Amino acid sequence: MPRSAAVALANVDLNLLVVLRELLREQNVTRAADRVGITQPAASAALARLRRHFDDDLLERTGNGFVLSPLGRQLAVEVEPLYLGVERLFTPDPPFRPELSTHEFTIMTTDYVLAAAGEQISRALHTLAPSVRLHVRVAKGRLPADLPETLRAIDGIVSAPKAEFKVDEIRGAELFRDHWVCVLDAGNPAATGPLTLDVLERLPWVVPNHPDGAYPASSPLGPLMARLRTTPRVAVRVDSYNATPYFVAGTDRVAVMQARLAAGFAGRRDLRVVDCPGDPPPIVEILWWHARRDPDPAHRWLREVLVEATAPVRACEPARA
Incomplete structure (x- = not known):
């Protein structure tokens, strides 16, 4: 390290690193003080020193509290690996051993x-x-x-x-993939042949995790919804993927669901699992x-x-x- 950089680093109070991390995480001086174990005035004083050092507010006041400044958001990402590295360097704890750990x-x-x-x-x-x-x-x-x-x-x-x-x-990191299928009552005429988008549009739907209103484009079902000319009528909203087929049996409804889940109902004679039309993405x-x-x-x-x-x-x- 060049001498000038070493001198500059030697003049920095590294205790501020701990306070900086908690201030950026909590975006609240009182909560940051509690996490570090110092008084609120001491945390405020540390924030003032950090502001002078970076020549930036770091935390900008809003009507409801504080938000991170642009530099604060950048530092929030950079400070974590640095803090963890310093923590490992000065903490004599042994390395992570899963066979002995009680970590949650x-x-x-x-x-x-x-x-x-x-x-x-x-x-x-x-x-x-x-x-x-x-x-x-x-x-x-x-x-x-x-x-x-x-x-x-x-x-x-x-x-x-x-x-x-x-x-x-x-x-x-990707874990696994699946594809969409449609589940209908075996007596539903739509279950007798290949299902089309036109028929799918006309059927009442059972939809999991549906908000009270339009189905969000960010939903996993969003790409399929985009292929429909009209928004389908939602007959049942249920906060569970697993529960959707139970509201199809004995009705004219359709549930669009993941093939892995639908496979668990494939043995039921009163239900039919058919390919989802429209070739939705995986x-x-x-x-x-x-x-x-x-x-x-x-x-x-x-x-x-x-x-x-x-x-x-x-x-x-x-x-x-």
Whole structure:
């Protein structure tokens, strides 16, 4: 390191790194002070020093509190790997050992993903790390509106791609794929032959995780909806992918659902599973996480386990109806 850079670094109070990280994470001086274990005036004084150092407000006041300045948003991404590196350097804790760890991981996903791959993930974690704990948060309705902020607080979200995930601080790894099929009552005339988009438009629908209003373009079903000339009539909204076929039996309704889920109902004589018209794009389920977790060995281990555990699922995409 050049002498001038070394001198400049020596003049920086590295205690400010801890305060900076929490200020950028919490965007609140009082909460940041609580997390660091200092008083609120001390955190305010540290923020003032950081503002002078960077010649930037970092936290900009709004009517309801603070938001990050453009530089603050940039530093929020850069500070995490730096902080974790310093933490590993000065903390005498042993490296992550999954077979001995009691660490708890938190994952958010849908009941569909759990039906498709939950057992494989559970078995892998239990075999490799029997004392590791897993908190699975099952999303009902929409995923949280602020996905990057949610991913700062939990280990990952397993979901189909959404525009909200396409930001610099979010990483992703594909877990498995699927395709859409239609489930109808066996007595429904539409179930006797190939289903067309025209017929699909006329049928009343059973739709999972449907908001009160127009179906969002960001939904996994968005591309199929875009192929229809008219918006279908939604007869039943249910906050569960698994529950949709139960509202089809004995009715003239149709449920558009994932082939892996529909396969569980293929043995019922009162239901028919047919190919979805319109050639909708495949369903791609991805593990998403925040870039701040990239250097964390425990999180890196979790990502590797999830990808490996779902390899058999990736290799066995359900056949077309």
